[in-house]
Amino acid sequence: MRCPYCSAPDSKVVNSRPGDDGSAIRRRRECLSCARRFTTYERAQLxxxxxxxxxxxxxxxxxxxxxxxxxxxxxxxxxxxxxxxxxxxxxxxxxxxxxxxxxxxxxxxxxxxxxxxxxxxxxxxxxxxxxxxxxxxxxxxxxxxxxxxx
Structure with missing residues (x-):
């Protein structure tokens, strides 16, 4: 996942949990380059x-x-x-x-x-x-x- 702050290509997942309604996974990530954190949501796309x-x-x-x-x-x-x-x-x-x-x-x-x-x-x-x-x-x-x- 590309960092939204510095556009570095690598990040690590710090925390993962189901989204509010259970239809998505909320992932807290940390950029390996600038060390800033951001959230991504993963959901099935049928x-x-x-x-x-x-x-x-x-x-x-x-x-x-x-x-x-x-x-x-x-x-x-x-x-x-x-x-x-x-x-x-x-x-x-x-x-x-x-x-x-x-x-x-x-x-x-x-x-x-x-x-x-x-x-x-x-x-x-x-x-x-x-x-x-x-x-x-x-x-x-x-x-x-x-x-x-x-």
Missing amino acids: EPLMVVKRGGVRQAFNPDKLLRGLTLATEKRPVSAETLRAFAYGFEDEVQAPEIDAREIGKRAMTFLRPLDDVAYIRFASVYRDFDSLERFIEEIQGLKEQDDT
């Missing part, structure tokens, strides 16, 4: 979840892409990285179909972010829904406010 993009193109689901979007939305917000990681890497296990529409991934991510943090939700929604005007952005914020009032 058949990759395919994502159907807007143009009809299919590609394999990449949890890192989802995690990157969630991380950008929650930057400088009180949402733990572990919570985001658990959602992104557990997403594939939650989907029972062999393929999923890209819009559905966005909807599920928004549903996940909504109770965690309003600002992160709006940030994600602004990219996902591609707000084309200030009025559309304001409508979304007012919709959030109305949901909070009920």
Whole structure:
């Protein structure tokens, strides 16, 4: 496993245990070059979840892409990285179909972010829904406010 800090090719496993739900193995590793520690997750991949993009193109689901979007939305917000990681890497296990529409991934991510943090939700929604005007952005914020009032 290549070190994410110094890109050295060798690391040793310091600790190994089942992941939270038992579907993955969590390995704590130490780089043999820089001695920094990092965590990897190993899981069985039977058949990759395919994502159907807007143009009809299919590609394999990449949890890192989802995690990157969630991380950008929650930057400088009180949402733990572990919570985001658990959602992104557990997403594939939650989907029972062999393929999923890209819009559905966005909807599920928004549903996940909504109770965690309003600002992160709006940030994600602004990219996902591609707000084309200030009025559309304001409508979304007012919709959030109305949901909070009920």
